[in-house]
Each structure stands twice: as structure tokens, then as C-alpha cells.
Amino acid sequence: MTDRGGSSDAIRRAALTLLQQRPYTVERLTRLLLRRGLDPDGVQGVVRQLQGQGLLDDEAFARDYVELHGGQRGARRLATELRSRGVASDVIARALEGMDRSNEQEAAVALLRQVRGRYRGLDRPVAQRRAVGFLARRGYPSSVVHEAVRQVLGELERDDG
Numbered sequence: 001m002t003d004r005g006g007s008s009d010a011i012r013r014a015a016l017t018l019l020q021q022r023p024y025t026v027e028r029l030t031r032l033l034l035r036r037g038l039d040p041d042g043v044q045g046v047v048r049q050l051q052g053q054g055l056l057d058d059e060a061f062a063r064d065y066v067e068l069h070g071g072q073r074g075a076r077r078l079a080t081e082l083r084s085r086g087v088a089s090d091v092i093a094r095a096l097e098g099m100d101r102s103n104e105q106e107a108a109v110a111l112l113r114q115v116r117g118r119y120r121g122l123d124r125p126v127a128q129r130r131a132v133g134f135l136a137r138r139g140y141p142s143s144v145v146h147e148a149v150r151q152v153l154g155e156l157e158r159d160d161g
Helices: 008-021 026-035 040-052 058-069 075-084 087-097 101-114 122-137 142-160
Strands: none
Touching: 008 026, 008 040, 026 040, 040 087, 058 075, 075 087, 101 122, 101 142, 122 142
């Protein structure tokens, strides 16, 4: 039992309820439980138990996050988002190892093709600047961005031409 903030069982129930809704990192789940006024020592104990049981795993969270969002975001943005969720740098690096640069190129092209109507009728420099910004904000490296923009704007010009 804990003095304030409920028993270990209550803390565990609260943690499991949150984990049933969606996956969390160790840091994020800990913050959410502490924000509820639960006992810090009890929260740390429950979090360690959940990690030991494999119910809370930052490595799996990072791999799943990269797999889920890798087609819409570049490696830099994924790394930033994972870092903001409390994932350690070495865990992020391992999760991003699986991202193939050619897959990143294909994803950037596919993403730009989805929105290419935005660039129809614009002067080439304006369309290029907007498309570059669109992909850069999603964390794609400049080499990927420029190749994807060249390819998709070229397709658009051929379609319109």
C-alpha cells in the first residue's frame, strides 16, 4: 500500500486502463499517472513491473511508431516526435535503422503525389518552393525532397502539357 495517491493495485489499474486506450512510452505513462496525483514511488514500482512484463516497452513503441508513420514523415521528423515522447536517442536510432532510404524516397514521392493538385497552375518556382516546404516540414532530408519534387512536378507538367 502507498500512503497517498492510492494503492499499488489502484495505480496498476489506472496504468492498464491507459495502456488499453493506446501505447505509451515509459516517460509519458509515468507523467500521466503522476498528474493524477498518484504516489510517485508507487507509480515507479508499477511502471517497472509493467516493463518487466513486457506491457510497457519503449523499443516496441518506437518500432511501431516508425512503421506506422514512416510513410508520411521523414526520419528527422520521426526522431523529433519520438524524442518528444520520451524515447531515448539510442532507442530511436535502432528504430530508424529499419527505415530504408529508398523507401523514404518512395514515401516522399507518394505523399507529394497525393497533394499535387495544390501545385497545378502555379509558376514552377512557386510550386517548387511550396512542395519543398511541404516535404521538408515532414522531416525528409533535402536530397529526398529535391528528387521527389523534381519527379512529381515533372509529372504534373507532362500531364498538363
